[in-house]
Amino acid sequence: MGTPEIALSVRSLVEYVYSSGSLESGFRSAAALAEGTRIHQHIQRQYKEGDSKEVYLKTEIPYEELIFRIDGRCDGLLTAGDGTVTVEEIKSTAGPVDQLAEGKEVHWAQALMYAYMLSLERGLPSVQIKLTYVQRGGEQQRSLYRTASAEELAEFAMQTVAGYVRYARLMVRHSAERDGSIRELAFPFPAYRQGQRHFAAAVYKSIAEGVNLFAQAPTGIGKTMSTLFPAVKALGEGKAGGLFYLTAKTVNRLAAQDALRLLLRSGLRLHAITITAKEKACFREEGLCSNDFCPFAEGYYDRVNAAVLDMLEHETLMTQETIAGYARKHEVCPFEFSLDAAYACDAVICDYNYIYDPRISLKRLAEERKRRTVLLVDEAHNLVDRGREMYSASLTKAPFLALQRRYKTANKGLSGAAKAVNGWFIALRKSCGEEGKGEWREYPEELPALLEAFALEAEQELVAPSSAPPEGEEEEAGLLDTYYAVLGVQRTFKTYDERYVTYAEVRGGDVYFKLFNLDPSHLLQQMGKGFRSQILFSATLTPLSYYREMIGAGEADYSLSVPSPFHPEQWQVSVIPVSTRYRDRGDSLLPLSDALKGMTERKGNYLVFFPSYAYLRSVFEVFTEKYPQVRTIVQSTGMKEHEREEFLAAFSPDNAETLLGFAVLGGIFAEGVDLPGDRLNGVMIVGVGLPQVGLEREILRQYFQEQGKNGFDYAYVYPGMCKVLQAGGRLIRSETDSGTIVLADDRFLRQPYMQLLPEEWSRYHRLM
Template identity: 55%
Template sequence: MHVVQVQAAVRHLVEYVYRSGSIESGYRSTSSLIEGTKAHQNIQRQYGEEDRKEVYLSAEIPLDEGLSLLMDGRCDGLLRRDGVLVIEEIKSTARELSELEEMSYPVHWAQAKCYAYMIGLSHPSERLQVMLTYVHVETGEQRRFVQDTEFRDLERFVLELAARYAPYARLLVSHQRKRDASIAQLEFPFEGYRAGQRKLAGAVYRTIEEGKKLFAKAPTGIGKTISTTFPAVKAIGNGLLQRIFYLTAKTIARTVAEEAFGRMMARGLHLHTVTLTAKEKICFQETVSCNKEDCPYADGYYDRINEAILDTLSQETLLTRPVIERYARKHRVCPFEMSLDLAYAADAVICDYNYVFDPRISLKRQYGEQKKMTALLIDEAHNLVDRGREMFSAAVRKSDYLALQRAYKAADPSLSRAAKDVNDHLLAVRKRLGDEPQVDQELPSELTERLEAFIVQAEKHLAASGPDEGTAQLLDTYYGAQAFLRVVKLYDERYVTYTETNRNDVTVKLFCLDPSYLLQQAGKGYRAHIYFSATLTPGGYYRDMLGAEAEDYTLSLPTPFAKEQLTVRMEPLSTRYQDRERTREPLARLLLSLVQERPGNYLFFFPSYAYMNDVYAVFEAAKEEADLQREVTSLLQTNEMSEAEREQFLSAFDAENETTLAAFAVMGGIFSEGIDLVGDRLTGVVVVGVGLPQLGLERNVIRDYFSAIGKNGYDYAYVYPGMNKVLQAGGRLIRSESDRGILVLVDDRYFQPKYRQLLPEEWRERI
C-alpha cells in the first residue's frame, strides 16, 4: 500500500502539540548584546573531541493506514559522559535562572525528547540522558536540568505526540490530494491570453523550473497578477514548489492578488491562500495591547488556536482579512497571530515585502527545506529599492532617551541612568556639530556601547515589571535600539553614518545606500524570485539595485493596447524649483484650458504638496475668473488622508459626472500607483515635472556613493527614482482595451534625449 508522508520539523511539531497559555506582552527578549546563537556557540565550544553539535536527525513515524510522519531537526549537542549518551537542548533566556523550574517549559522538554528518540533508534541499547540547558543572555550564567530516560519511554512519548498531531497531518494530506488534482485540471481562467500574457507566464514557469530570478517589465493591461500566479500554481501541481509568496507594497495590490486566486478557485482550484494584514489594522481592540489582562483574544490563545486552525483550514480556502476575522472571533483568538499561524500551513501567502526581506519582521519559522520549495512573486518591484534601504537602515533620536530618562527617574533608576547615558552622548554630539550635519563611514562605537547597556536595563525592567504606563514608549525605544544594533552587524562599505541636529534633537542614522546585497541575502534559499512591474526601467538599474546575478533573466514586453487609445502631449514649461513661481500661472491656465477643450475626469500629478497647493490656488482663481465654478469641480489630495477620505476621492471619478473633474494629487502618493479608473472614469492625466526627489542629505550621499563606484550617481539617486514616479502616474490612464485618454507631460526636460529615452516606447510613439 502506498504510504503518504507528512514532513514536520521537530520544533513545529512540539509547538503545535505543547504550546499553551496566553500570548505574552509585546515584549520579546531578542537581546542584541548576547544573542541566543552566541549563547549556543559559547556552550558548544566547550564540547570535547568526541562530542558533536548541530546533529541533523530524522525519523519516520507511522500515524495510521497510508499515512506517516517524517520529523526532522538539528540536535544542539550529542555528548558522551561516563558511558551515557547525553542529548543536550540549549535555550537562551532573559529570565532570572533562579525563577526557572524543571517543567517551566514543557515544549522545550518535548523538543529534546524527540531528538533523544531519534538518537535512540540507532543506539537502542545505550543509556540515554536528556539535558535541558538554559543560558542567561546577559550574564552567560547556565542552569541545567537532567532526566535519565529509556528508549521505550521515549518511543511512547513520541507516538503520543504524533497521535496528537495526526488530525492536522490528515487535514494536510487530504488538502494536498485535492489541491494537486485540482491543479492538474486547472485551465487559464480567462477565455484566452492577452498579448504578452502567454510569454510572461511561460517565462515565470521556466524561471521557477530553473531556480533563477526573473526581472519582468510588463506594461499595464497585460494582466501581470494572473500571468505570474497561474504558472506558479501550476509549478506547485508539478512538484516544483510547495508554496508561493505574493509580495506587495500596497493594500490595493493585495486585493488584486486575492481576486486572481479567487478567479482560479471559481474554476475549480483548491488552494489555501492567506492574506496577512498589519497588526494595527486587524486588531479587534481599540488600543493594540498583546497582554492577557487587556485582550481576551490574547488570553489563552495557545489553548484554542489548534482547533481554530483545523476549523478554518477544513472549511475555507481563500483566507482574506474578513474570513480570518470571522474565525478569530468564533474561536476567540488574536486575528493577527492566527493569520501568521495559518501562513505556515498555506500554499500561497499574500503579504507585504517585509515578511520576507525585513530582518525585524520576517516569518521566523520558515526552515531551509521549505524555502527551497517556495517562489517569491514580487509585485511592483520598483518599490523594493527604497523599501530595502528603509528595512536595512536604523536611527536613534536623542529625544526618545531624554523622555525615558525623566519617565523612569523614580520608578527604575538603573533604566533612567542607562537612558541618560545615551542622551548625554547625543547631547555632546549636538554641541560638537552645532547645526551642521555630519556624514562619515565610521560606526559610532561609543553610542553602540551605550545602547547595549540601555538594552540590558530595558530588558530587566520589561521582564520584571510587566506592563505599566510607559511600556509603549519604552518598547518603541527598546526595539529602535535593537534595530540599530542589528544594523551595526550589517554595516559595511555600502553604509554611511549621518548625524543631523534639529533644534534640541539629534538623530544618528546608519543609512543603507545600496540594499542590493542585503536583499540578495534575505532572499537566499528561495527557489525562484519573480520581480515584475510596469515601470522596471531602466532594466540595468533595477537589476543592480535588486541584486540580480549574471545568469538571471530579464523580460520586457510591449503594451497590449492599440495606438489610437492614447494621445501624448509634451509642454515645455520649466517646473524646476527656481522657476516655479514664474511658471505657476501659465501652468494653471494650461490645466484649465485642457479641461475646457475636452470635458471629463482628470488627474493632475505634482512632485510635492507645496507645489501642488500653490498651483491649485492659482487654478481656482483662474476658474473663478473664467466663471467655470459650475462646469469644473476641483479635488485636492491632502496629507494623511483617512481610508474613508481616499475612497471618497476615488468615488468622485464617475463616468456619469455632469461636470468636469479636476483632481490634484502628488506623484509617488496613494493615487499614483495601484488604482484602476477604467473606461470613462478617467479622461486625462497631467504629470507636472520629472519627479525628481527633493534635494537632500540622503539623496546626495546616495549620489556620491554610486559616483564613487563608477555609476552615474545623479541618475541613480535622482533621475531613475523620479522618472519611475512619472511612469507610475502616467500609467493610471489606460488600464483596459476600452480606455481612451490624453497624457500631458509638463516640463522642458522631456525634450532632452536623456529624459525622452526613459519614457515607455508606447508614449514616445504617440507624442
C-alpha cells in the same frame, strides 16, 4: 498511490502539539533572537572532548495511514566516562532561571524527541535528557535532568505524532484536492492579451528552472494573473511547494486577492491567506500588546490549533475579514493567528517585509519549504527604497534623556544606561559643528557597547517593572519603543559595511543619528537567497540594468521586457515646455491652470499629479478661482480608508459633468489604482518626479558618483521618472481604453528624461 509522507522538523512538531499559555510580549522574542545564538555558543564552548554539538538526527514514524519523516539538530550530545549519553537542549530566557523549576513542557518535548531519535539510531536502552536555561544578559544558568527508557521514549513519540495527525490528514487531503484541481485549471479569460502568454511562459520557465526573473511588463497587460496562473500551475506539477505574492501597498494585495478569487471560481482548490499589518488587524484600539492587557493574547496557544484547523477546513481565500471572524470565534489574536495559519497555506499575500526585512521576516519558514517556495514580487521597483529603509536604522537623543530622568530613582541601572547613551549624543551634537550635521563612513566604535548595556537593562525592566509608571501604559510603551529602536541599530551594526554611511543631524533641540544603507542590493539578495525562484515584475523597471543592479540580480537571472499590447493611437501625448523647477513654480501656476482647462474641455474624468502638496494647492487655488465651473476633488495628507474610497468612487464613467482630481506623484492614487474605460480620460503629470533635494539624496548622489555611476541619475532621475511612468500608467488599462497624457515640464524634451519615456508615448506633440 503510495503511503502519504509528512516531512517536518522536531521543533515544528513539538511546538504544534505542546505549545500552551499566552502570547509573550514582542520584546521577549526580539531579544531571544538577538542573544539565542550567543548563549548556545557559550554553553557549547564548555563541552569536553567526546561531546558533540548541533548533531543532526532523523527518523521515520509510521502512524496508521501516514508516515512521518522527522528531523532536526539537537544542541548537544554529552558522553560520560561510563558510556552514558545525555541529550542537551539549551534555551534562553528573559526572566530569572529560578522561575523555571519544572521547565516548559514544549522544551522538554523537543529534547525527548531528540532522545527518542538517538535511542533508535544507537540502540540505546535509555537516554538522559538535560534541559539547560540561561538568563539573557546575565550569568544565571540552571540545568534540569530526566532519564527515559527506550520504551518510554517510543511511547512519547507516538503520543506526539498522534497530537499532530488531524492536522496532517487535513493537509494530505487538501494537497490531493489542490493538485487535482490545478491539473484541470484553465486560464480564466477567453484569451491572452498580446504579450501576456509570453510573459506567463517566462514566469513558468523561471520557476521550473529555479532562477529569478526581472520582468518589465506594461500596465494593463494583466501582470497579476500573468504571474499567479503559471505559479499555481508550477505548484500543481510539483515544481514549487508554495508561493508568496509580495506587495508594497494594500491596493496591490487586493488585486492579488481578486485574481485568486477568479481562479477559485474557475475550480481551483487552494489555501491562500492575506497577512495584514498588526496595527490594522488588532482588535484593540489602544494599549500594550501582551496577555496582561489583551484577552486575545491570554491563553492564545491553548486555542490557536483549533482555530487554524477550523479555518482551513472551511475556507480557501482567507482575507482580513475572514481571519477576524475566526479569531473572534476562537478568541485568539488575529495577527498572530494569521501568521500561524500562513505556514499552512499554499499562497500567502503580504508586504515585502515578511520576506526581506530581518526584523519582521517569517523566521519559522522551514529551509526545506523555503527551497520550494516562489516569490512573486509585485511593483518590484519599490524594493530599492524599501530595501534602504529596511536595512537602515536610526535613533534620537530625546528618549534617552527622558528615560534617564524617568527611572532615576525607580531603576538606577536603567537610568545610568540611558544616561550613558544620552552623553554619547551630547558629544555627537558637538561633533556636528556649526552646520548641525555630520557624515562618516564608519559608525562610532563606542556606541555598540553603550546600546548593549541599555538593551539589557531595558529588557529586565520590561520583564519585571520596578514600579508602576505614573502615566500607565504610555510610559512603558515609551521604553518599549526605544528598546525596539536600539535593537534595530544593533542588528544593523552586524550588516554594516562599505555600502553604508553614518550621518547625524541636529534637528531643533534633538539629535538624529542614522546608519544609512546606500545600496540594498547585497542584503536583498541575501534575504531572497534560498527560495526556489523570485519573479520581480513591474511596469516601471526602466532602465532595467539599474533595477537589476539595485535589487541584486545574479548573472544567471533572466530579464524580460514585454512590449505594450496597446496601439499608439490609444494615447494622445502632449508636452508643455514649462519650467516646474522650484524657483520657477510661481511663474508656472497660470500656464498650468490654463493647460488643465484645455485638457478638460472634452467632458470626462481627469487626474493631475504634482510633485508636492504645496505645489498642488498653489495650482488648485489659481485654477478654481479662474475656472470655478470645473468640478474638482483634492487628495489630502493622511487620508483615511473611506476617504480614499470616496475619492476613487468619484471617477464614475457616467458622471454628468467633467471631474478633475488633484493628486501627488508617488502617492496612493499614482500607483496600483485601476480606473478603466471612461472612469479616467486623461492625465497630466507636472514635473519629472525628482525627489526633493536633501541630505540623504545628496549622500546617495555622492556615493554612486564615487562608484563610477551617474550619481544624479541614480539618486534623482531614475526614482523620479519611475513615479512619472506609474502615474501615466493609470490611463490605459485595456484594449478599448483611450485618453490624453500631458507631460508638463520642459525637461521631457531633453535627455535623459526623453529616453526613459515609454515607446508608446514617443509620438508626442509640443504645446505652447
